[in-house]
Amino acid sequence: MKLRSGGRTMAAINNIIHISQAARGKHPGRLLIPARLTEARTAKKMTQSQLAAQIEVSRQSVSTYELGTKNPDPEVMVRIARVLQQPMTYFTREEIPSFGNRSTVFFRKTGADTKKRNQACAVHADWLVSAAATLANYAHLPQVDLPSFEPSGVGVCYTDDEIEESAESVRKHFNLNHGPISNVVRLLEAKGVIVCRQKMEGENVGAFSFWSGDRPFIYLASDRKSAARARFDAAHELGHLCLHRWIGEDEVDDADRLKEIEQEADRFAGAFLLPRKSFPNEVFSSRAEGFIELKSRWKVSIQAMAYRCKDLGVFDDRQITNIYKQISYKKWRTTEPLDGENGLPFEEPVVLRKLTDLLLDSGKVSAADVALEIGPSPDILSQILGTDRLRMGVESRADAPDLSLK
Template sequence: MNTISRLDPAKLKFARELRCETIVGLANKLGVSRQAVSNWENGNRIPEFNMIQGISKELNVPYSFLVSKEKICISSSMALFRSKVAIPKRTLISFEKILDLYSVFVRETENLVSLPKFRLSSLILKNKDFSILDEKIIENRAKKVREFSSLGNGPISNITALLERAGIMIAYVSEPKSGVYALTKKINNRYFILLNVYEQSAVRIRFSLAHELGHILLHSNYDSGIYKNTVLHKRLEKEADLFASILLMPQDGFLLDVIRPTLGGLTLLKPHWKVSIQSMVMRLCQLGILDESHKIMIFKEISRKYSRFNEPYDNGKNKIKIDYPSLMNAAFEFLNNQGVDYKNYFSKEGMPIEFIQKEFSYLSFLDMQNRRANKVPHLRIVK
């Protein structure tokens, strides 16, 4: 048998889990036994060329991905999901494989161009054992991020760019009905955030990114068992929410702008601070400006006039625009301007550019001449 047609067992399992498919389900689609697929994944048997093509079609991955020699080696010390309570395990695995695929793409890109390294290591809490964090500790970390990035006390114009400049890799996907909202994972000593932005407004996405940054800085060193404990996980989420609120709405700057803590007054502030009205209400409660009765009153007013998932400026002509990840697009524009044949490189590695762009639709590898890569720092050709 021609060695170019040899299936990589690990790639088959990866692709199957990526597509949230079971061994039985794939076997039925291919018209083979469950044992046959199991043998392929275990490396006990090798399918013929035509069968590999069938696998490629059914799992919607390139043939070259299944047979390429490039290994998918994922070293992870942290994986924290944000999702609905009851999510099938294979759905969580599928979401994790999406992020793993992105990490492989980033890893291969770094063979061509240098990308910013993680720059916030000094701000990560060292605690390995779970403990309830004092609000002052959380506030201190949020302030340190602002100081590190020279942000002052005003609104953060683009938090996606802020995280990317700090060396955090961000990927957006749009997965309806998955029930998974976000995944933060440390892979090969680099932090990755995957957001499901399906039907999410710009302000919700911004808060989610700040929330995930909170997990990185506050909870990175915890044992993985803590993340899986339902009760402790709720506490981690609460702490990450508080971090996000403080980071996006620092007391000294935010309160200067709050003239009327009413629905009308907060609606006027929303385009400036780029946070939801509900988030502003919660922040004002944290700061003692609003009590529980006022919070409930404003929330009811939002539900009556609008929707808790469709506030003013979330949709329509005047909606706040989503800040999409731009670092990888800038990196490939840089490679394009340097005359690097990255398309051929990725094809040889079994990851055709067309495949990556289909998986992560915000990425663009075409018509890049009008963008300016020199706005993104720390890019240079790898020799």
């Protein structure tokens, strides 16, 4: 990755900011960009009523703030920033950097119980895009090199053979042989996919993916206990990026159609990680213990390998049922051999972290300025970028006394 010369000038971050000063610029006196308040509240999965109770105003007041018909008083604005845990500057920024319009985001679930979670994830997706787009102002990102597919028939679904062939085409496009892939996340990053691993407290988020303009993104949860399952998540999202770029929100909102889409991505992940031309030749036993060594080699969960054997007809239905009974008896449903801290290592993304280091080490811009341009709190940026350097830079700026000559 090469550092790009130049880059637009950014205002330095103020650690103690007066509300009236925050609004100066194109819109003198304006204290709040309504969309930023909605985003920050949505990311916290809070309703307007819940936010209103914590900042000690009416629910109607919060509604007027988000509609842009009324600005909060300075002391209320301070409470908003504190409750939503965002810097004051976040609420006064007009634009969030991006590569273009965001495509459909592929979440695994729908329904009223997950609507808030999905909306919060969408905000985190925008923050991830903002981080990558800001860094792209100063450094070259890896070139995007992903093939794309569409079903060949008159319907909207792929056949099983089409998915198998697509996975084989992707492996060939990536110049892979028929053996195990050493590191899926690094491979995706090398092909231009921006990957981050971030923990969302209290949420059951495995992964999701989307496009921003012509740039693909994959978001992985950091609370997975199994590196093999996290690796399958990454391959599953690659399936969405290659197979489903043309799918719209209306299809994802249909629970039955979403189920089909997710099954297609699962089949792609299995075919991509465990090729039909090689993996079956290494399966010699239908005993659950026989898959442990295979898991060490292929870095795929025992349950996923058993399902792949079902897809490929390696075992009959009775044998597959018996394998799953063994898995249940051994209590491997949630934690298998080679999971956990002493198991297979997690594949961590590195591109955003290395770009951040490259930029800050160049001295062309400060950590505080980069944090200001990306937008959300330094704590969130630390997770998105995989480094504490922006947060530490902002904190060190806050600790520095303001000294000047008379």
